[in-house]
Amino acid sequence: MRMGKQKRRMQSLQPEGEAHMIAQKRLRRFAMPPKSSRLLSEGMRCAAGVSNMREKEAAAWTISTSLDATVRRMPRRNYAKSNYPLYFTFAALAFYVVFVVGPSIVGLFYSFTDWTQYTLGAPAWNGLDNFKRIFNMSSLQASQYWISAVNTVFFAFYSTVLKTGIGFLLALALSEKTPGKMVHRTILFIPSILSMLIIGILFKSILHPSTGILNRFLGAIGLQSLQMQWLADFNIALPTVIAVDCWRGIGYIMVILLAGLTTIPSDYYEAANLDGASYWQKVRFVTVPLMMRTIGITLVLNLIYGLRVFEVIYVLTNGGPVDATSSLYTKVYWAIGQGEYGVSTALSSMLFVLMVAVGYFTVKWMTRGEAES
Amino acid sequence: METHTALVQGRKKPRIDKGMFAVVGKNLLVILVSLLIVIPLVLLLLNSVKDQAQSAVMGLDWPKAFHIENYLTVIQLGHVTTSFFNSLIYSCVPIVPIVVITSMAAFVFARNRTKLNNVLYFFIVLGITLPTNWMTLMKLVQVTHLYNTRAALCLLYIAGGISFNTFLFFGFMNSIPKELDEAAIIDGCSPLSMFFRVIFPLLTPVIATVAVLSFMGLWNDFINPLYFTNTTRLWPMTLAVFQFFGRQIGQFNKWNLVSADIVLTSLPVVVAYIISQRYIVAGMTMGSVKG
Numbered sequence: 043m044r045m046g047k048q049k050r051r052m053q054s055l056q057p058e059g060e061a062h063m064i065a066q067k068r069l070r071r072f073a074m075p076p077k078s079s080r081l082l083s084e085g086m087r088c089a090a091g092v093s094n095m096r097e098k099e100a101a102a103w104t105i106s107t108s109l110d111a112t113v114r115r116m117p118r119r120n121y122a123k124s125n126y127p128l129y130f131t132f133a134a135l136a137f138y139v140v141f142v143v144g145p146s147i148v149g150l151f152y153s154f155t156d157w158t159q160y161t162l163g164a165p166a167w168n169g170l171d172n173f174k175r176i177f178n179m180s181s182l183q184a185s186q187y188w189i190s191a192v193n194t195v196f197f198a199f200y201s202t203v204l205k206t207g208i209g210f211l212l213a214l215a216l217s218e219k220t221p222g223k224m225v226h227r228t229i230l231f232i233p234s235i236l237s238m239l240i241i242g243i244l245f246k247s248i249l250h251p252s253t254g255i256l257n258r259f260l261g262a263i264g265l266q267s268l269q270m271q272w273l274a275d276f277n278i279a280l281p282t283v284i285a286v287d288c289w290r291g292i293g294y295i296m297v298i299l300l301a302g303l304t305t306i307p308s309d310y311y312e313a314a315n316l317d318g319a320s321y322w323q324k325v326r327f328v329t330v331p332l333m334m335r336t337i338g339i340t341l342v343l344n345l346i347y348g349l350r351v352f353e354v355i356y357v358l359t360n361g362g363p364v365d366a367t368s369s370l371y372t373k374v375y376w377a378i379g380q381g382e383y384g385v386s387t388a389l390s391s392m393l394f395v396l397m398v399a400v401g402y403f404t405v406k407w408m409t410r411g412e413a414e415s
Numbered sequence: 416m417e418t419h420t421a422l423v424q425g426r427k428k429p430r431i432d433k434g435m436f437a438v439v440g441k442n443l444l445v446i447l448v449s450l451l452i453v454i455p456l457v458l459l460l461l462n463s464v465k466d467q468a469q470s471a472v473m474g475l476d477w478p479k480a481f482h483i484e485n486y487l488t489v490i491q492l493g494h495v496t497t498s499f500f501n502s503l504i505y506s507c508v509p510i511v512p513i514v515v516i517t518s519m520a521a522f523v524f525a526r527n528r529t530k531l532n533n534v535l536y537f538f539i540v541l542g543i544t545l546p547t548n549w550m551t552l553m554k555l556v557q558v559t560h561l562y563n564t565r566a567a568l569c570l571l572y573i574a575g576g577i578s579f580n581t582f583l584f585f586g587f588m589n590s591i592p593k594e595l596d597e598a599a600i601i602d603g604c605s606p607l608s609m610f611f612r613v614i615f616p617l618l619t620p621v622i623a624t625v626a627v628l629s630f631m632g633l634w635n636d637f638i639n640p641l642y643f644t645n646t647t648r649l650w651p652m653t654l655a656v657f658q659f660f661g662r663q664i665g666q667f668n669k670w671n672l673v674s675a676d677i678v679l680t681s682l683p684v685v686v687a688y689i690i691s692q693r694y695i696v697a698g699m700t701m702g703s704v705k706g
Contacts, residue, residue, distance in 0.1 A: 125596065126527035127606050131535060133512075134520035134577050141574030142542050145555055149548035157550075212448060215441040228692075229449045232456065235688045235695075237635035239653045240677050243660050244455055247473045247670060255458065255474060289452065294699065301700035346544050352638060357657070374549060375642075383550050390548040401544030408582075409540060 146394045153388035159381030172388035187389070190361075190368040193280060197355075197369060198348025201287045206341055208288070209295030214325065216296070217303045227300070230293035238290065242357025245286050249273055273359050279366045287354050295340060302336035303329070335407075342404045346397065463674035470671035485675040489659075492672070494647060495679060498655035502683075504565055505640075505651050506633035509572040510626050513580055516573075517625070518618055521584030522610055526596065536585065542578030549642050556643055567643050572633055580625045583698060587621045624698035627691045631684045652680040 153172055157165035176187045212230065216223055233241065248254050249272035257269045272282045306329065314324045330337070352371035355361060361368030361376065368376070370389055377386035454475070462470040463485060465478045489495060524536040552571075553562075561567035591614060599609040637653040644650065647658065656676050663669040688695060 122527040122529070125600055125606050125609070126523045128523065128532075130523040130606070130610070131520040131532075133516040134539065134581060135535065137516070137570075137574040138539055138542060138577045141552070141555075141571055142545060142547075142577070145551035146545065146548045149551040152551060208448070211444060215445050218441075220442065220445060226445050226449050229453055232685075232688075233452060235631055235635075235684050236681050237637065237653050237684075239635075239637050239657055240681055243656065243673065243677060244459055248455055248458070253472045255454075258472075258474070289455075292448070293452070297696055298700050301696070343543075350546050371546075378550055378553070386550045387548060390546060390550065393546045394548065397544050397546050398541070401541050404544055405537060405540050409537065 146390070149387045149394065150391050153384065153391040155384055157384040157387065159383065165384065168384070172384045173392075175385060176388060176392075186365050186368070187373055187385075189365050190370055190373040193365075193367060194349055194351065194369040194371075196280065197284055197287075197351055198345050200281075201284050201291070201348050201351075202341060202344040204284070204288050205291045205295050205344060206299075206337065209292050210299050210337070212292065212296045213299035213303055214329070217300060227297070230296055232293070233290040234294040236290070238353035239357050241286065241290050242354060245289075245358065246273070249282065274363055276363055276366045279359055279363060283355055283358055283367050286358060287351070290354075291344075295344070298340055299333070299336060302333050306332045339404070339408055342400070342407075346400065346404070349393065349396070459674050459677060462670055463678050465671050467669050467671055470674065471668045473670050473674075482671065485671050486679065489672050489676045489679060492659070494650070494655045494659075495652070495676070497648065498650050498652045501565070501649060502634055502651040502653070505568050505572065505636075506630050508569050509576065509633065510629050512573050513576040513629055514622050514625055517577055517580040518584045518615065518622070519610060520577075521581045521588055522614060524581070525585050525588035526593070536581070539578055540582050540585075543582065545578075553642055561643075563644050563646060563649060565649060568639055568649075571639055571643070572629075572636075575639075576625075576629055580629070583625055584618070584621055587618065591617050620694065620697070623691060624694040627687055627694050628698045630687055631695070634684050656680050 152165065154167055154169060155161075155165035156168040156171065216226055220226070248256050251257060251269075251271045251274065254272070256272070260266065260268050270278050273279055310328045310332065311324060314328050319327065350371060351369050352375070355367050355369055355372050356375070359367045361372040370393055374386045374389050377383075377389065458473060458475060461475065461478060462473050464481045464483060466480065466482055469476070469479060520539070524532050556562050556567050556571075561570070595613055595617075596609060599613045604612065634651075635653060637651065637657070640649065640651055640654050647655070650658070656673075659676050660673050663673050
C-alpha cells in the first residue's frame with residue numbers, strides 16, 4: 043500500500059526520460075517511505091540549480107547522481123530485509139539441521155558401510171552389503187527384515203483406513219444433534235492424550251488370554267469360540283496391535299474431521315435437500331468432495347505415522363511372536379541391540395528416502411493455501 | 416420444513432436431515448464406540464484402589480474396599496518422585512526455546528516471502544514427515560558427550576518440535592496486521608524489539624497451543640529416553656511405569672499398584688487436557704483443516 047502511494051507521488055513529481063527510470067528503479071530498491079521522500083526532495087533541489095542542459099534530462103541526471111552519492115552513504119538494505127532479518131530463523135534451522143536432517147543425511151553414507159559394534163571407530167565401505175542382507179530372502183535374518191517391512195505396510199494401510207473410516211462416521215454422527223454430543227466427544231478424545239506406553243500396559247491386561255477381561259467377557263456371553271491368544275497367536279497378533287492403535291487414534295481423527303465438517307457451508311446441504319437427495323447421497327456428493335483436502339491430508343499423515351510405527355508394537359509384543367508384529371522401527375531398535383549398526387542405519391535410510399519423497403508432495407499440499415494468502 | 420427452519424435460524428453448522436436408519440445407526444455407533452473407550456479407562460481407575468487379591472484378575476467388579484494407600488505405596492516403590500521430576504524437566508524446559516525460536520522463524524518466513532525464505536520454510540516443514548535415524552543420532556549424542564544427560568533429551572526435544580510448531584505459528588502470522596510492524600518500525604523499534612514487544616504478545620493463543628501440545632507430547636514420549644539414557648536415574652515417568660510393570664506383574668501380579676502408577680503418570684496430561692481443551696483442538700486441527 044505504502045510503497046504504491048510512494049511510487050505514484052514520485053511519478054507526479056518527476057520528469058520522464060530513461061535516466062530517470064533508472065533513478066526510480068534505484069529508489070524503489072530501498073523504498074522505505076520517509077527516507078526516500080527526503081532523497082527525492084534533495085534531488086529536486088539540486089535539479090532546480092542546473093539550467094544549461096535540457097530541462098528534463100538535467101533533472102533526471104541530477105537525481106540519479108545525487109542518489110548514487112546517497113546510496114553509497116546508506117546501508118544497502120531494503121525494507122523487508124532489514125526488518126525481517128534472516129537471523130531470526132537461524133536458531134530453528136540450526137536445531138533442525140543438526141539433530142533432524144543431519145543424522146539422516148550422514149546415515150545415508152553410513153548405510154553403505156560395515157558399521158558394527160566392533161568397527162565402531164572406523165567403519166569401512168562395503169557397498170550394497172547391508173541392503174543385500176535386508177533383501178536377500180534366502181538367509182533367515184534377512185527374511186526377518188523383509189517380514190518387518192511387509193508388516194509395516196500392512197499396519198500403516200489398515201490402521202489408516204480403519205481410523206479414518208470409523209473416525210469419519212463418528213464425526214458425521216457427532217456433527218449433528220446427538221444426545222450427549224459433548225460427552226461423547228470428550229470421551230473419544232481421551233485416549234489420544236495418554237501415552238502409548240500406558241495404553242499398551244492397560245491392553246496387556248485386557249488381552250491376557252486367561253485373566254484378561256476381553257476373553258472372560260466372551261466366555262460369559264457364550265462366545266468361547268472367539269476367545270483368542272490375542273497377542274501370542276501368530277495370525278492374530280498384528281490385527282490386535284492395529285486394533286489397539288485404532289482405539290487410541292480414532293478420537294484424534296474424529297476431532298480433525300469434525301473441525302473440517304464445520305467449515306462446510308450449510309447452503310450446500312439445503313441445495314441438496316431441494317434436489318431431494320438422501321442422507322448418504324448428501325454425504326457422498328456434498329460432504330466428501332468438500333472435505334477432500336482435510337481427508338487427504340489426514341490419510342497421508344496417518345500413513346506416514348503408520349510407516350514409522352514403533353511405540354505400540356514395542357509395548358504390546360516387542361515384535362513377537364517370531365516377528366509376527368515386527369515393524370521397520372522395531373527392527374531398527376533390535377539391530378542396534380545386536381550391534382548391527384550398518385543394517386540399522388540402512389533400514390532408517392530406506393525409510394528416510396521414502397518419506398522425503400512422500401513428504402515432499404504432502405507438505406506442498408499442506409502449505410499450498412498458505413503461500414498465496 | 417427443516418430446511419426452512421434452518422434458514423430462518425441462520426444456522427452455520429452443516430445439517431443433514433436424516434432417515435430412521437441414520438438416526439438409530441448413528442446413536443448406536445457413537446454409544447458403542449464411547450463404551451469401548453470408556454471401559455478400559457474405568458477398569459484402570461477401579462483397579463487402582465482394589466487390594467491385590469481382587470485386582471489380580473483385572474475386572475470391572477466394584478472394589479470391596481477403597482485402598483487409596485495404593486498410591487502412596489507406588490510413590491515409595493516405583494521411583495515416582497525422581498521420575499516425576501525428570502518428566503517435568505523433559506516436558507517443560509524445552510517449551511520456552513521451542514516457542515521462542517519457532518515463532519521468530521515463522522514470523523520472518525510469513526512476512527518476507529522471498530524465494531529463499533519460502534524454500535527454507537518448506538525445508539523445515541518437511542520435517543513433519545521425516546523419520547529419525549536413531550543410530551546416527553545416538554552416535555552424534557555420544558560424540559558430543561551428551562549420552563546419559565538430561566541436556567541431550569532437552570536438546571533433542573527442542574529439535575523435534577521445530578517443524579510442526581513453525582508450521583503452526585506460520586499459519587497464525589497472517590492474522591496479525593502488517594501495519595503493526597510498520598508502526599513499530601516508524602517508532603524506531605529494532606527488529607528484535609518489534610517482534611518481542613509488539614508481535615509476540617499477540618501470539619498468545621498459538622503460544623498456549625504450542626505449549627500445551629508440546630507438554631503433552633513430551634510427557635508421553637518414551638522413545639528418546641529409551642535410546643539416549645540407560646540409567647533409571649534419568650528415566651521419565653513413562654519408562655519408570657514400564658519398568659515397574661515388568662517387575663510387579665512378572666513376579667507378584669500386583670495390578671492394583673500398576674494401575675495406580677498408570678493413573679499417577681497420566682494425571683498431568685489429563686489435567687492439562689481439561690484446562691486447555693480449546694487450545695489442544697485448535698492446534699491439532701490446524702494444517703489438515705484449512706481455516
